[in-house]
Amino acid sequence: MRILITGSNGLLGQKLVQLITEQSRHELIATARGENRLPYEKGYEFESLDITNQQEVMDVVGKHKPDVIINTAAMTNVDQCETEQEDCWKLNVTAVDNLIEASKKQNAFLLQLSTDFIFDGEDGPYNEEAEANPVSYYGESKLAAEKLIIQSKIDWAIARTVLVYGIAHDMSRSNIILWVKKSLEEGKEIQVVDDQWRTPTLAEDLAKGCLLIAEKKAKGIFNISGDDLLTPYEMAIKTAEFFNLPQTTMTKSDSTKFKQTAKRPPKTGFILDKAKRELGYTPHSFEEGIKVLAEQMKK
């Protein structure tokens, strides 16, 4: 099948390109805003695509006629979404409508990436039927995108994920294992909260989950995350222990002391029964995920 991905320079985008080109079972069109920053040369076609540009979306999708579109592109800096709400909405919502229209025209299956931040975090972990109630503008934008997808007449799936970690080329933003490891190596003071709960997700597992959905054209909402429910503090301790780093500059904190611009939902995390049953999805444990990263760091 022909798969077109958006945001191919991003963390998930890069892992999807690596996975699909390694398996070489499908034709791949990798699209990204601006230039191709991928560290892979072959096995895919590249197209520059700004998904907020409706004409560009129609032209690129019309030219390549993909069977499946995987939309990974988004404004993923949660605090930036809180302060730059117009740009957040343009990218996380209006651009999704562009992709829906193009999917309708080309009869393509659209897989949209979504998040645990559509929930308020009062009673996680969540299954796919839980009631959404976002506490940040980022969460509101991702929920609005889900609603556009669900009420559209196209064939669609939504893959929801949580706190993605991994290492990729030329990354736009860091993630928890990397910033904890770097801070402790540099002896930098960090406060890490222990009153938020997540099921952190190895980027490679998320890519595999997305490909399972795409290959089966499995319709509906799927939770695709890690299986271990951990606090950021527990994740930081596990990271320090794995890399044998001193913990002296790390202080346990909580959300009353550690302030971020956008509110974070306290207890999220996902229940994975549906993805395991219907897709055969099998994520790494958090410890195994750290090991995968450590191997990649050696290269």
Ligand SMILES: NC(=O)C1=CN([C@@H]2O[C@H](COP(=O)(O)OP(=O)(O)OC[C@H]3O[C@@H](n4cnc5c(N)ncnc54)[C@H](OP(=O)(O)O)[C@@H]3O)[C@@H](O)[C@H]2O)C=CC1
């Ligand atoms: N990371 C996480 O913890 C989680 C992520 N998700 C969701 O998963 C998806 C992928 O996340 P992740 O890979 O981490 O995100 P990244 O921030 O790593 O990648 C997002 C990509 O979108 C690109 N982009 C920005 N604007 C546009 C545009 N106008 N047109 C096309 N592409 C654009 C960015 O380009 P550039 O590189 O040039 O900035 C970037 O490469 C997102 O939808 C996110 O909401 C859900 C839960 C958790």
Ligand SMILES: Cc1cn([C@H]2C[C@H](O)[C@@H](COP(=O)(O)OP(=O)(O)O[C@H]3O[C@@H](C)C(=O)[C@@H](O)[C@H]3O)O2)c(=O)[nH]c1=O
């Ligand atoms: C930076 C930082 C974060 N934290 C905690 C807060 C939070 O619970 C966790 C991660 O914080 P960050 O701000 O790095 O990441 P955050 O923006 O919370 O990550 C979110 O990204 C978007 C895209 C999603 O969709 C969500 O699933 C989630 O992954 O670590 C600390 O405790 N200390 C720190 O210094």
